[in-house]
Amino acid sequence: MIPFTAFGLLGMLALSIPVGVVLCMLAFGIDVFFSPFPLMRGLGQVVWSSSNSATLIAIPLFVLLGEILVRSGVANRTYAALDKWVSWLPGGLIHANIATSTMFSATSGSSVATAATVATVAMPQARELGYSEKLFSGAIAAGGTLGIMIPPSINLIVYGFLTESSIPQLFLAGLLPGLLLAGLFMLVTAVLCVIWPSLGGPQRHATWAKRLASLVDLIPIFGLFAAIVGSIYAGWATPTEAATVGVAIALAIAAHQKALSRQMIADALRGAVKTSAMIMLVVIGAYVLNFVLTAGGVSRALQNMLNGLGFGPMATLLVIVLMYIVLGFFIETLSLMVATIPIVVPIIVHMGYDKIWFGILMIILVEMALITPPVGLNLYVVQSARRGRPFADVMLGCIPYVTAMLLMVALLILAPQIALYLPSTQ
Amino acid sequence: MTSLIILLRKVNDRVAIGVGLVLLACVAFTLIEIIARRLGGSLGGVDEISGYVMAVTTSWGVSYALTEQAHVRIDLLHARLVPAGRALMDALAMLCLAGTAMMIAWRGWGVLAKTLSTGARANTPLETPLWIPQSLWWAGWAWFAISAILLSLFVIYKIVRGRYESVERVAGARAEV
Numbered sequence: 001m002i003p004f005t006a007f008g009l010l011g012m013l014a015l016s017i018p019v020g021v022v023l024c025m026l027a028f029g030i031d032v033f034f035s036p037f038p039l040m041r042g043l044g045q046v047v048w049s050s051s052n053s054a055t056l057i058a059i060p061l062f063v064l065l066g067e068i069l070v071r072s073g074v075a076n077r078t079y080a081a082l083d084k085w086v087s088w089l090p091g092g093l094i095h096a097n098i099a100t101s102t103m104f105s106a107t108s109g110s111s112v113a114t115a116a117t118v119a120t121v122a123m124p125q126a127r128e129l130g131y132s133e134k135l136f137s138g139a140i141a142a143g144g145t146l147g148i149m150i151p152p153s154i155n156l157i158v159y160g161f162l163t164e165s166s167i168p169q170l171f172l173a174g175l176l177p178g179l180l181l182a183g184l185f186m187l188v189t190a191v192l193c194v195i196w197p198s199l200g201g202p203q204r205h206a207t208w209a210k211r212l213a214s215l216v217d218l219i220p221i222f223g224l225f226a227a228i229v230g231s232i233y234a235g236w237a238t239p240t241e242a243a244t245v246g247v248a249i250a251l252a253i254a255a256h257q258k259a260l261s262r263q264m265i266a267d268a269l270r271g272a273v274k275t276s277a278m279i280m281l282v283v284i285g286a287y288v289l290n291f292v293l294t295a296g297g298v299s300r301a302l303q304n305m306l307n308g309l310g311f312g313p314m315a316t317l318l319v320i321v322l323m324y325i326v327l328g329f330f331i332e333t334l335s336l337m338v339a340t341i342p343i344v345v346p347i348i349v350h351m352g353y354d355k356i357w358f359g360i361l362m363i364i365l366v367e368m369a370l371i372t373p374p375v376g377l378n379l380y381v382v383q384s385a386r387r388g389r390p391f392a393d394v395m396l397g398c399i400p401y402v403t404a405m406l407l408m409v410a411l412l413i414l415a416p417q418i419a420l421y422l423p424s425t426q
Numbered sequence: 427m428t429s430l431i432i433l434l435r436k437v438n439d440r441v442a443i444g445v446g447l448v449l450l451a452c453v454a455f456t457l458i459e460i461i462a463r464r465l466g467g468s469l470g471g472v473d474e475i476s477g478y479v480m481a482v483t484t485s486w487g488v489s490y491a492l493t494e495q496a497h498v499r500i501d502l503l504h505a506r507l508v509p510a511g512r513a514l515m516d517a518l519a520m521l522c523l524a525g526t527a528m529m530i531a532w533r534g535w536g537v538l539a540k541t542l543s544t545g546a547r548a549n550t551p552l553e554t555p556l557w558i559p560q561s562l563w564w565a566g567w568a569w570f571a572i573s574a575i576l577l578s579l580f581v582i583y584k585i586v587r588g589r590y591e592s593v594e595r596v597a598g599a600r601a602e603v
Contacts, residue, residue: 016504016515016599017522018497024526044533048481048563054473057480060449060487237460240476244456269446270439270490277487278496284484335498375502 001034001298002305009339019335023285027292035296043288050287051280054240055161060276061243062152065250066108067268067275070117072254074220075104079121081214084206086186091193091200093129094136095186097122098143102182105147107224107246113271115144115378119385131201133389135189138371138397141378142185142404145367148333150178151229152246155337155366157239158283159359162290162341166356167239168232172422173356174363175229177412181364184404192400220253233426282338290342302343303350313351320344321365321409328369332377337366360419361412368405371398431580431596434573435493441569442490445483452479471552478559485566489573492523501599513593517581520597524574531564531571538564 008029012022031039050056079100086095097118105114119140126136148155151171160167193200206214228246231237237245254260292298306316327336341362348358370378379394412418452475459472491497504515540546541556548554577597584592 012522013500014503015518016499016501017519018499020497021519021523021526024529025522028526028529040529040533041536043530044535044537047530047534047567048537048560051484051563052477052481052559054476054480057452057476057483060480060483061453064446064449241456241460244453245460247453248457266443266446269449270442272449273442273445273483273487274491274494274496277484277491278498280484281488281491281497330502331500332498335500375500 001030001296002302004033005030005293005298005343013331013335013339018281019339020281020283020285023282023289023339027285027289030292030296030298034298035292039292039295042291046288046291047284050284053161055167055238056157056280056283058152058157058167058240058243059154059279060272061240061247062108062154062157063275063279064268064272065243065246066113067271068247068250068254068265069104069108069224070113071264071268072250072259073257074253075100075117075121077217078103078221079118081217083204084211084214087204087206089186089190090197090203091135091189092203093122093125093131094139094189094193094200097136097139098182098185098189101140101143102146102150102178103221103225105144106150106178107152107221107228108147114147115140115381116385118144119382123385126201129201132199133386134393134397135192135199135400136201136397137382137386137394138399138401139185139189141371141376141382141394141398142401143182144378144381145370146178146182146185148367149174149181149360149363151175151232152239152243153363154279155334155363156359158279158334158338159341159362161283162286162338163345163355163359165359168235169356169423169426170359171229171232171239172426173360173419175422177360177364177408177418180411180418181404181408184408185401188400188404220256224249224253235426279334282334286338286342293342298343303347306347313353316347316351317353317413320348321361321413324362324365325368328365329372330375331369332375333366333370336369337362354416354420356423357412357416357419361409364405364408364412368402371402428580428592430576434576438490438493438573441486445486445490448479449483452476471550474548474550474552474554478554478563481559481563482566485563485570487566489566489570492570492573492577495596495598497523499599504599509590509594512598513581513585513590516593516597516599517578517585519599520574520578520581524571524578527567527571527574531567534564534567 005026008026012025013019028040079096082099083093083096086099087093089095101114101118104118108114122140126133151174153174156170156174157167160170224246227249228242231242231245232239349355370376373379373395383391383394456472456476459469462468499519504512538560541560546556548556581593581597
């Protein structure tokens with residue numbers, strides 16, 4: 001049964017069958033071949049109860065928030081303002097790339113839309129100012145991945161939903177590691193640019209007067225972030241309610257930027273429905289598979305197998321981390337998370353690890369999947385904003401940031417408190 | 427045949443806008459509830475209604491994502507094949523999707539039929555008759571199955587006639603953006 005599941009999963013994925021469909025078909029297969037009683041009679045109920053959820057509606061709302069925000073034209077100003085604050089560091093504008101993608105993806109739900117927006121804003125500057133494009137584009141791709149860790153995060157909502165853990169706690173747990181990782185990205189950039197100045201470009205110094213004046217342009221994004229995360233932290237709002245408030249604020253920002261039009265709202269709605277339906281088909285597939293794996297005893301069989309191997313908790317954890325790194329080359333973020341959660345999380349919990357902590361660890365690992373070739377969505381998104389230049393530039397430019405992520409994985413394993421401290425203060 | 431697919435896309439586009447507007451209405455409703463709660467009152471039932479909205483958003487949204495080719499596929503192998511091979515993989519993907527969609531629609535009907543026969547109501551203060559959200563929900567999955575069957579027929583028809591590029595345009599793997 002375990003080989004059937006593993007090979008069935010990888011085989012069908014390789015055949016390019018849609019991921020959500022693969023998960024459902026795997027569940028049908030296990031039901032037909034291995035289950036003593038027909039589980040699929042419950043399929044309708046499973047689909048109904050998994051999608052009838054006041055928790056999951058936060059997904060389309062956060063996606064909508066991001067869709068409105070990227071169309072509001074606020075990215076240009078944010079980028080210009082952050083440029084004044086961070087471009088004095090060795091590496092110059094590259095730091096502005098990291099900071100802008102971090103802030104933007106932190107408030108919006110979709111890291112892809114974010115990377116696309118920041119890339120369109122930033123890439124022309126690279127040419128104008130004569131930056132080497134490798135590290136420059138790598139920073140946008142890597143910075144964009146932070147969005148799924150820094151709250152609000154759609155991936156954390158999905159994780160919380162599938163593993164029945166608290167989403168507010170997950171959001172809080174992601175905050176410090178996310179900021180730390182952003183800091184590591186900037187540190188790596190600065191160190192590299194001190195050693196090899198040709199990797200970066202001119203450092204830029206803005207006067208304090210200009211810096212302070214630019215703060216006005218940061219208010220929208222900071223305000224949005226504070227409203228969402230603050231209200232969840234204080235316990236005033238559920239993630240869904242915070243998302244609702246976020247959508248309202250994003251609409252206000254767009255109105256203030258005079259970007260609001262019927263066409264713009266229609267496009268934002270289309271984008272939100274498309275992205276969230278895509279996510280939901282995968283989530284429903286995982287939910288159905290989860291149901292069959294649990295009812296069919298696969299999870300237990302897997303645990304017995306692992307116990308039989310006699311690995312300790314640390315060895316098991318390292319094997320799992322390695323598996324994510326390898327699979328991450330070939331499978332995309334959400335698919336990777338959702339397809340493995342039903343199998344991996346029960347094992348991790350059984351080994352005595354914390355579910356919330358592992359959620360954050362998993363997020364870093366799937367962030368890496370976003371920027372590791374051949375399948376790494378953010379690489380392609382950044383590349384599409386710089387047509388005609390070699391794709392290898394983006395890939396090479398990401399290597400330092402992948403290294404920083406590996407360092408972060410090690411830190412998180414050695415010091416789980418980085419993730420668990422904030423939730424414990426709530 | 428091609429005009430049928432164009433029509434399907436147009437219909438699903440309208441569906442997406444409709445679903446999006448329902449989502450916006452839900453945003454407004456939730457905002458009013460948050461403000462009312464600050465003032466000490468409450469409309470009640472917001473959670474329940476957002477749950478139904480989510481179920482309907484999902485079941486109708488999947489068809490739009492289908493015609494927009496947005497459902498995630500791993501195209502590692504796919505991208506390396508000749509056009510005929512890619513078209514065959516697209517056909518396989520579409521047929522598997524249509525099969526799964528029919529399975530969900532069929533089993534989903536079981537849920538709705540039971541609700542209709544027992545007249546079940548939600549176990550909440552609103553006591554919503556469940557057939558209302560469930561029939562909207564089920565209709566979305568049924569439409570998903572119909573859309574997938576139409577697309578599968580189109581893809582097979584085009585493959586038989588050797589028109590691989592139109593298969594690619596309608597059912598090819600696209601990066602999720």
